[in-house]
Every structure is written in structure tokens, then in C-alpha cells.
Amino acid sequence: MLYWHPFTAQAHGKLMQSLNTYRAGPDERGHFGIFGGRYVAETLMPLILDVERSYAAAKADPAFEAEFRQLLAQYVGRPNPLYHARRLTEAFGGAKIFLKREDLNHTGAHKINNCIGQILLARRMGKKRIIAETGAGQHGVATATVCALFGMDCVIYMGATDIERQQPNVYRMKLLGAEVRPVQSGAATLKDAMNDALRDWVTNVHDTYYLIGTVAGPHPYPAMVRDFQSVIGDEVRAQILAQEGRLPDSLVACIGGGSNAMGLFHPFLDETGVRIIGVEAAGHGLDKAHAASLSGGRPGVLHGNRTYLLQDNDGQIAEAHSISAGLDYPGIGPEHAWLHETGRVEYVSVTDTEAVEAFQRCTRLEGIIPALESSHAIAYAGKIAASLPADHLMVISLSGRGDKDVATIARALGDIHLGGLV
Amino acid sequence: MSRIETRFQDLKAEGRAALVTFITAGDPDIATCQSILDRLPAAGADLIELGMPFTDPMADGPSIQLAAQRALAAGASLAATLEMVAAFRKTDNSTPIVLMGYYNPIHTWGAERFAVDAARAGVDGLVIVDLPPEEADELVPHLRAVGLDFIVLTTPTTDDVRLPAVLANASGFVYYVSIAGVTGTASASESAIEEAVSRIRRHTSLPICVGFGIRTPAQAAGVARLAEGAVVGSAIVQAIADTIGTPATVTAPLALVEELAAGVRAARR
Numbered sequence: 278m279l280y281w282h283p284f285t286a287q288a289h290g291k292l293m294q295s296l297n298t299y300r301a302g303p304d305e306r307g308h309f310g311i312f313g314g315r316y317v318a319e320t321l322m323p324l325i326l327d328v329e330r331s332y333a334a335a336k337a338d339p340a341f342e343a344e345f346r347q348l349l350a351q352y353v354g355r356p357n358p359l360y361h362a363r364r365l366t367e368a369f370g371g372a373k374i375f376l377k378r379e380d381l382n383h384t385g386a387h388k389i390n391n392c393i394g395q396i397l398l399a400r401r402m403g404k405k406r407i408i409a410e411t412g413a414g415q416h417g418v419a420t421a422t423v424c425a426l427f428g429m430d431c432v433i434y435m436g437a438t439d440i441e442r443q444q445p446n447v448y449r450m451k452l453l454g455a456e457v458r459p460v461q462s463g464a465a466t467l468k469d470a471m472n473d474a475l476r477d478w479v480t481n482v483h484d485t486y487y488l489i490g491t492v493a494g495p496h497p498y499p500a501m502v503r504d505f506q507s508v509i510g511d512e513v514r515a516q517i518l519a520q521e522g523r524l525p526d527s528l529v530a531c532i533g534g535g536s537n538a539m540g541l542f543h544p545f546l547d548e549t550g551v552r553i554i555g556v557e558a559a560g561h562g563l564d565k566a567h568a569a570s571l572s573g574g575r576p577g578v579l580h581g582n583r584t585y586l587l588q589d590n591d592g593q594i595a596e597a598h599s600i601s602a603g604l605d606y607p608g609i610g611p612e613h614a615w616l617h618e619t620g621r622v623e624y625v626s627v628t629d630t631e632a633v634e635a636f637q638r639c640t641r642l643e644g645i646i647p648a649l650e651s652s653h654a655i656a657y658a659g660k661i662a663a664s665l666p667a668d669h670l671m672v673i674s675l676s677g678r679g680d681k682d683v684a685t686i687a688r689a690l691g692d693i694h695l696g697g698l699v
Numbered sequence: 700m701s702r703i704e705t706r707f708q709d710l711k712a713e714g715r716a717a718l719v720t721f722i723t724a725g726d727p728d729i730a731t732c733q734s735i736l737d738r739l740p741a742a743g744a745d746l747i748e749l750g751m752p753f754t755d756p757m758a759d760g761p762s763i764q765l766a767a768q769r770a771l772a773a774g775a776s777l778a779a780t781l782e783m784v785a786a787f788r789k790t791d792n793s794t795p796i797v798l799m800g801y802y803n804p805i806h807t808w809g810a811e812r813f814a815v816d817a818a819r820a821g822v823d824g825l826v827i828v829d830l831p832p833e834e835a836d837e838l839v840p841h842l843r844a845v846g847l848d849f850i851v852l853t854t855p856t857t858d859d860v861r862l863p864a865v866l867a868n869a870s871g872f873v874y875y876v877s878i879a880g881v882t883g884t885a886s887a888s889e890s891a892i893e894e895a896v897s898r899i900r901r902h903t904s905l906p907i908c909v910g911f912g913i914r915t916p917a918q919a920a921g922v923a924r925l926a927e928g929a930v931v932g933s934a935i936v937q938a939i940a941d942t943i944g945t946p947a948t949v950t951a952p953l954a955l956v957e958e959l960a961a962g963v964r965a966a967r968r
Binding site: 306314315316317318319320321322323324462463468472475476479480481482483576577578579580581583586588590591592593594 | 753754755756757758759760764768771776777778801802803804805806807808828829830831833834851852853854855856857858861865876879880881884885
């Protein structure tokens with residue numbers, strides 16, 4: 278029997294680079310270099326293997342692809358615009374800024390792209406019951422939406438803390454017919470919601486499909502979610518060629534688990550002239566409570582994969598903190614961990630305060646209310662744009678809209694500026 | 700011969716199954732847990748599973764989740780777990796101890812170094828919930844090198860096609876998880892357990908212990924008639940939880956173990 282071995286996996290990572298591609302991963306065992314894999318309870322293994330086989334068959338089926346593309350066009354509203362943000366460009370005072378408008382998708386974020394793909398797979402596998410975890414509620418809403426569309430039962434696990442700060446999305450999920458189960462364990466955020474979703478799955482393994490919302494979890498999820506989200510980068514490539522006649526000079530996206538970032542980045546990984554930047558949540562600061570797994574963590578095993586994790590010296594998982602519920606997770610997708618170690622993608626971080634400032638700036642200057650998650654990407658773009666020439670084409674992933682965040686922002690501004698007015 | 704092998708051989712000669720008891724290391728605090736651990740053999744535990752507390756026990760129900768939280772809040776760690784085993788070994792050199800838990804703390808320690816340190820402390824085997832055969836090779840050779848057993852989990856979803864691959868790594872005994880679910884919730888019927896055990900037996904000659912959902916002496920006795928061991932965890936952990944802050948924190952779980960042991964011993968095979 279073949280077994281994975283760290284040294285052969287590292288050799289494989291080198292092989293992928295020596296073939297001049299960063300896009301060949303994962304290997305047949307689900308590893309990106311030493312990252313990824315399938316670290317799940319035995320009860321789930323047969324089902325994980327079934328998901329892998331079913332996804333491989335679906336990928337090879339033109340009818341599956343056609344239905345996916347049709348739903349993206351007619352239901353999600355793709356392609357969404359690549360918008361030249363003139364006033365942000367002017368305010369930043371350097372690079373020419375483009376916003377990829379995932380906020381204009383049906384349900385208001387990039388999450389729906391992946392949900393369309395996975396619900397088609399779940400239906401193909403004959404599953405009738407869908408479970409999902411959610412942090413900000415965007416993935417929960419997108420999952421509840423596709424379950425309504427396909428007539429499937431839907432249970433969403435959401436941390437009690439996140440339910441508190443994302444009330445509008447909780448109610449949207451309920452309106453869509455989903456059951457929202459509050460999770461009280463740990464810090465009651467995204468990590469804990471994922472634990473309870475896994476507990477549900479192991480209990481209802483015979484009829485339930487786990488619709489994971491990001492490029493994490495056991496193989497094949499990181500690769501599958503990436504594939505479904507790659508529509509973002511594929512569209513950006515076509516749009517910028519049409520609008521500017523050439524590829525972008527840089528890409529910037531926020532990262533919690535990292536699905537909007539991976540969707541934007543992956544089609545450009547082998548374009549070595551494109552600078553690629555992932556922005557993690559630095560929370561109160563990297564020396565305080567934060568959610569920046571690459572900047573402040575080290576490799577470990579959680580939720581089915583080996584990746585960078587926030588953890589203590591005993592291997593206990595640390596609580597993450599971000600003002601943005603969607604980034605409030607102590608891990609990151611394994612392919613990002615690999616791209617970090619290979620150096621192909623730069624990973625940086627932005628604090629809560631910087632993200633809130635960027636949120637206000639984008640709202641006031643462009644009339645676009647960005648998600649707090651996406652505001653991290655805008656904030657970092659604002660830090661570097663001035664040092665770049667006017668002909669530098671920078672694409673920022675505007676991964677979602679910020680309506681869900683208005684209460685959080687009101688509280689933050691109440692603290693910072695308004696002296697308790699709100 | 701290993702302690703696990705010796706123990707199952709002796710029990711076979713006695714004509715009975717093993718009572719395997721689970722507690723979480725450091726629950727409710729390290730000193731109290733040591734008192735419970737040290738008295739488990741006298742109360743009738745034939746093998747001991749000692750849970751390595753972890754912040755994110757994805758395969759555990761509420762009882763064992765809370766036990767891990769209590770232990771970690773009381774300062775438990777993987778190092779403290781090994782120290783507890785070493786202390787236990789000062790008075791008991793025959794009762795096998797198997798550590799059960801999740802991979803990340805071991806990954807952090809370093810698999811090779813942990814195997815050496817665990818063996819030195821007097822550990823006999825490991826059960827790692829989130830290390831299926833697809834990933835087990837990063838740990839198993841290090842365990843083999845120091846004579847530790849890798850106890851594999853088989854489940855109702857492990858079919859005949861998959862069983863040989865799962866059992867390829869197995870030594871010590873096979874742990875059959877009798878339900879698809881988390882610890883301390885549902886229970887399987889005796890007929891379902893009987894069918895599963897006979898299916899696993901076609902693929903291995905190792906002893907088979909059955910766990911998940913076994914709470915009462917009658918249930919333990921039922922399993923003891925079908926397999927080489929019955930594993931009880933959540934019920935014992937709950938007996939600790941229900942008596943925290945009283946002297947019964949030590950005596951209540953031990954009293955339950957005595958009842959369970961009586962059930963298992965009455966069920967001659």
C-alpha cells in the first residue's frame with residue numbers, strides 16, 4: 278500500500294515547480310506539498326472517498342459543467358463587472374484600481390459560486406440533506422439559497438457569537454427555510470461551527486452532504502471549492518484583457534479560509550509577472566488577538582487538513598479574533614499554506630481598525646458598501662497603491678457586500694468616533 | 700509480549716472479555732484524575748484508555764467535549780498526560796494504557812519523539828481519531844520502532860473492501876465504533892454489533908473491543924458476550940462531571956466501573 282511520506286510530498290512540491298506550474302496540485306492523495314490531506318474520522322473516510330470519485334466524474338461530464346455555467350449566468354448573474362474605481366484610484370494616488378464585483382452576485386458574495394457547484398454534486402450523489410458551517414453568514418445564506426432552489430433540507434451551524442453579530446443573515450437563512458443551529462462550544466465562532474457540522478456529518482453520514490464553504494477541510498474540498506471559485510479569476514482575465522488589453526500587475530484579496538482569494542489567484546498563478554497578495558485579518562494586532570494563520574501560526578492538523586494554524590505550544594488550537602466574522606478562523610486553506618511556503622503568493626495582514634477605515638473610504642468614495650472581509654483587501658491596496666505607478670493595474674476582490682456588517686460598523690464607529698451616538 | 704497482548708491472553712484463559720474504561724487526562728484536575736486513574740484497575744478496569752485533551756474534539760459528544768475543556772482549564776497538556784501515565788506505572792506495571800485523542804498535539808510534539816517519550820512513560824498504544832490509514836504512515840512506523848501499538852478504529856461505514864486497508868496498520872486490538880456518530884449518544888443493537896464483529900473477524904485475528912454508546916452494566920455484559928472487550932467512556936466521564944467539587948468525584952466513577960466490571964465478568968464467553 279502506498280502511504281504519504283513528508284519527504285516524498287516535499288519532493289512532489291518541488292516537482293510541481295520544476296514543471297513551471299503552480300496549478301498542478303493537489304497530488305492524488307490530496308496534498309499540496311506537505312499540506313492538505315484527509316485527516317478525518319474513519320466513519321467519514323468512505324464518504325470522503327465517494328465525494329472525491331463523484332466530483333471527478335462530474336468534472337468529466339460536460340452536462341455538469343453546462344448546468345453549472347447556466348446557473349452562474351442566469352441565477353447568480355455572472356459575469357459580474359470588473360469595475361474601474363476612479364475615486365479610490367485618485368484617493369490612493371498611484372496604481373489604477375479595479376474592483377471585481379462579487380458583491381453583485383445573487384446573495385451578495387462570492388460564496389454562491391461554490392454552493393451552486395456543490396449542490397449539483399450533492400444532487401448527483403443522491404443526497405437529500407445538506408449541512409454547512411458559516412461565520413459571517415454569507416456561506417450559510419448561499420447554502421440555504423441553493424437548498425431552497427433544489428428542494429433540499431438544510432441545517433446551518435453557526436457560532437452563537439456570530440449569530441449575535443450577523444443577525445440579518447440569520448434571519449435570511451430562516452426565511453429561506455434553513456434551520457440555524459447555534460453553536461455554544463469554544464468561542465462560539467466559525468471553528469466551533471465547523472466542529473459541530475463534522476459531528477452532524479459523522480452522525481448522519483448515510484443521507485447527508487457537507488457543503489463546506491471554503492478551500493479547506495479534507496481532500497477533495499480544497500481543490501473542488503477552488504475549481505468552482507476559479508470563475509472569479511477566469512472572468513478577471515477576460516475582462517482586463519478586454520478593458521486594458523493586458524494582464525493585471527497585481528491581485529489583492531482577503532483571506533479567512535481563502536476561497537475568494539484562491540478563486541481569483543489560481544488562474545494567474547503561472548503568470549509570473551502578476552504580483553499576488555493575500556490579506557489576513559490582524560484583528561487587534563499580530564502581537565494581540567488576531568486571525569492571521571500564516572503570519573502568526575505554524576503547521577498543524579485540524580478539520581481534515583494539514584495547514585497553518587493558530588495554536589499554542591501544546592498543539593491546542595487558539596481562538597482567532599477578527600472584527601469580520603468571515604475571517605475569524607484560526608486556520609487557512611492548505612493550498613494557501615503551500616503557496617506561502619513556495620513564495621508565489623505574498624501574505625500580509627490588516628488590523629480591524631484599518632479594515633473599518635477602508636470600509637468607510639470605499640463607501641463614501643465609490644458608493645459601494647463592501648463587506649468587512651473585503652475591506653481588508655481594500656485597506657492593504659490603499660497601503661501600497663501610492664508607491665506604484667499610475668499604469669500599474671491592481672485588481673481587488675470585492676468578495677461581498679457590507680449590508681450585513683452595518684451593526685458591527687455602527688458599534689465600531691461608536692467606539693472610535695461617535696461617542697456612543699449609535 | 701506486550702502488556703496488551705498479555706492482558707488479552709490472560710482474559711481468554713479466564714474465559715471473559717475486557718472492560719475498557721475511558722477517562723480524560725486531567726479531568727477535572729490533574730491530581731483528582733490521577734487518584735481515579737490509579738484506582739481504576741482495582742475497580743475492575745482491564746484496560747485503560749486515557750483521553751488526550753484537545754480543544755476541538757470533532758468526534759466527541761458533549762460529555763467528553765466538556766471533560767476536555769475542564770482538563771485544559773485545569774492545566775492539562777500532552778506532557779502532563781505522559782506524567783500521569785508514568786506515575787501510574789510506579790504502582791501498576793500490568794494494566795495496559797492506551798492514549799486516545801486527536802493528532803494535532805502529537806504533530807506539534809513531533810511524531811517520532813512522541814513515540815519514544817510515550818513508550819518511556821509506560822504507554823502501550825495509541826488511538827488517533829483523525830488519522831485514517833490514508834495518513835497513518837507519518838506516525839505508525841515511529842510507534843512500531845518503540846513497540847507501541849496503533850489501535851485502529853473501524854466503523855459501520857468501513858465496508859469489506861476497505862477493511863483490509865484499515866487493518867493493515869492494526870496491532871494490539873481493533874476498536875469497533877459501533878455507531879455512526881459521536882461519543883456518548885446513540886447505542887447500537889446487539890444484533891448489529893454481532894454482525895459487525897463477525898464481519899471484522901473474517902479479516903483479523905486481533906481482539907475486538909466495541910465502544911460508543913455503552914453506558915450500563917447490562918449493555919457492557921451484552922457486548923462482552925460478543926467481543927473481546929467493551930469500552931465505556933462518556934458514562935464514566937459524566938459520573939465525574941456530576942460530582943465535581945465533592946469527595947464523590949473519585950468514588951462515583953469508580954463505583955460505576957465496579958458495576959460495569961461485574962456485568963462484564965458475569966458474561967462468560
